[in-house]
Amino acid sequence: MNVVQHSEEKLRSALVSKLPAVAKLYSDYTEGERRLLEEGLHPGKRGSLFQPITLHSDSDWIVAHPEEPQDFEAFYRDPYRKTPDTGHSTIYIQTIGSFGDVGLQTDRYVEWLRDYCQAFFCGLSVELLPAVSVSETGCSFRVNSSSHNLQILTGDLLRFLGKRKPKDAFCIVGITMIDLYPKDSWNFVFGQASLSDGMGVFSFARYDDHFYSRNYAGRVKKKLQLRQGDYSVFQGYYTPPITSTLLLRSCKTITHETGHMFGIKHCQWMNCVMQGSNHLEESDRRPLDLCPICLHKLQVAGGFKIADRYKALLRWMEDDESQLSEAEGAAAHHSAVHFHKPTEAFNESRLWLRSCLDRLEIS
Numbered sequence: 001m002n003v004v005q006h007s008e009e010k011l012r013s014a015l016v017s018k019l020p021a022v023a024k025l026y027s028d029y030t031e032g033e034r035r036l037l038e039e040g041l042h043p044g045k046r047g048s049l050f051q052p053i054t055l056h057s058d059s060d061w062i063v064a065h066p067e068e069p070q071d072f073e074a075f076y077r078d079p080y081r082k083t084p085d086t087g088h089s090t091i092y093i094q095t096i097g098s099f100g101d102v103g104l105q106t107d108r109y110v111e112w113l114r115d116y117c118q119a120f121f122c123g124l125s126v127e128l129l130p131a132v133s134v135s136e137t138g139c140s141f142r143v144n145s146s147s148h149n150l151q152i153l154t155g156d157l158l159r160f161l162g163k164r165k166p167k168d169a170f171c172i173v174g175i176t177m178i179d180l181y182p183k184d185s186w187n188f189v190f191g192q193a194s195l196s197d198g199m200g201v202f203s204f205a206r207y208d209d210h211f212y213s214r215n216y217a218g219r220v221k222k223k224l225q226l227r228q229g230d231y232s233v234f235q236g237y238y239t240p241p242i243t244s245t246l247l248l249r250s251c252k253t254i255t256h257e258t259g260h261m262f263g264i265k266h267c268q269w270m271n272c273v274m275q276g277s278n279h280l281e282e283s284d285r286r287p288l289d290l291c292p293i294c295l296h297k298l299q300v301a302g303g304f305k306i307a308d309r310y311k312a313l314l315r316w317m318e319d320d321e322s323q324l325s326e327a328e329g330a331a332a333h334h335s336a337v338h339f340h341k342p343t344e345a346f347n348e349s350r351l352w353l354r355s356c357l358d359r360l361e362i363s
């Protein structure tokens with residue numbers, strides 16, 4: 001295992017920049033905010049909130065896909081970077097196809113994702129568009145010849161999202177529980193985006209713990225004959241169970257991919273949700289939140305107070321039926337199905353957020 005280490009000087013220049021006009025943005029932070037951000041100058045130091053990147057194999061992203069690292073200055077001066085403005089400040093989430101058999105729980109799941117994005121992209125509004133079925137997108141589909149599950153074509157979905165994107169959108173993010181493929185010759189893809197058009201589509205199908213098992217319930221019968229345009233095969237098609245791990249993986253993916261819409265490239269500075277990932281194990285290794293350099297990028301685009309964002313994220317993790325109003329709480333308890341937000345997998349992040357808030361508030 002190799003540790004990717006950068007000198008303090010290099011990290012400081014990646015965070016602050018040597019150009020006075022860019023460094024000025026950093027000087028606008030409060031003393032507490034700078035104290036927190038500067039913990040990122042010593043990743044891995046005892047008690048630090050931030051850790052260096054570790055490389056576990058040649059299939060890890062940084063080894064397999066060498067990219068130019070993007071420091072804050074390169075991000076800020078990128079002429080193609082999109083930034084929300086008053087007319088385009090909403091992130092829209094479009095669900096495609098079923099998210100489960102139990103209507104109520106799946107509705108809640110998508111709302112949890114929305115609420116999480118709302119906290120993560122503090123200062124912007126995040127809205128759910130009315131759900132659409134696979135047939136409404138008119139996309140092509142197939143059965144994967146080796147994994148035998150249904151897959152839908154990303155290019156068609158992006159075209160659909162392009163037509164669906166509201167005028168006030170900063171971006172539109174399509175999510176689905178069905179596996180994706182970008183072209184016939186490819187086995188699969190986790191997602192595809194068009195950053196210049198502010199849209200992307202991502203699948204959570206492979207975040208199911210059983211996806212790669214022989215008994216995966218999303219396999220279809222070998223003899224099944226598909227006819228393009230006949231979407232009946234998607235009716236009642238398997239969707240992954242909504243577990244805490246699935247929720248954690250989905251939150252990571254949707255924020256990572258939406259982060260790209262802001263022009264934030266893959267992070268090579270320290271452990272960060274914006275690190276590239278080549279496979280599920282590497283994606284699971286990534287933390288849920290941003291390193292200081294990527295946080296500075298998002299802050300400049302969103303204009304929030306760092307403590308407000310951490311508090312909103314913490315509230316999301318701690319918020320459950322106990323936080324509902326009395327009437328909502330009573331309704332939830334009396335209904336046959338009582339859904340609690342499965343945040344067990346977020347425990348480490350919850351403790352981390354509390355430590356971040358402590359750093360910000362000590363004067």
Ligand SMILES: [Zn+2]
Binds near residue numbers: 257275276277
């Ligand atoms: Zn990425």
Ligand SMILES: [Zn+2]
Binds near residue numbers: 268273275290292
């Ligand atoms: Zn980062």
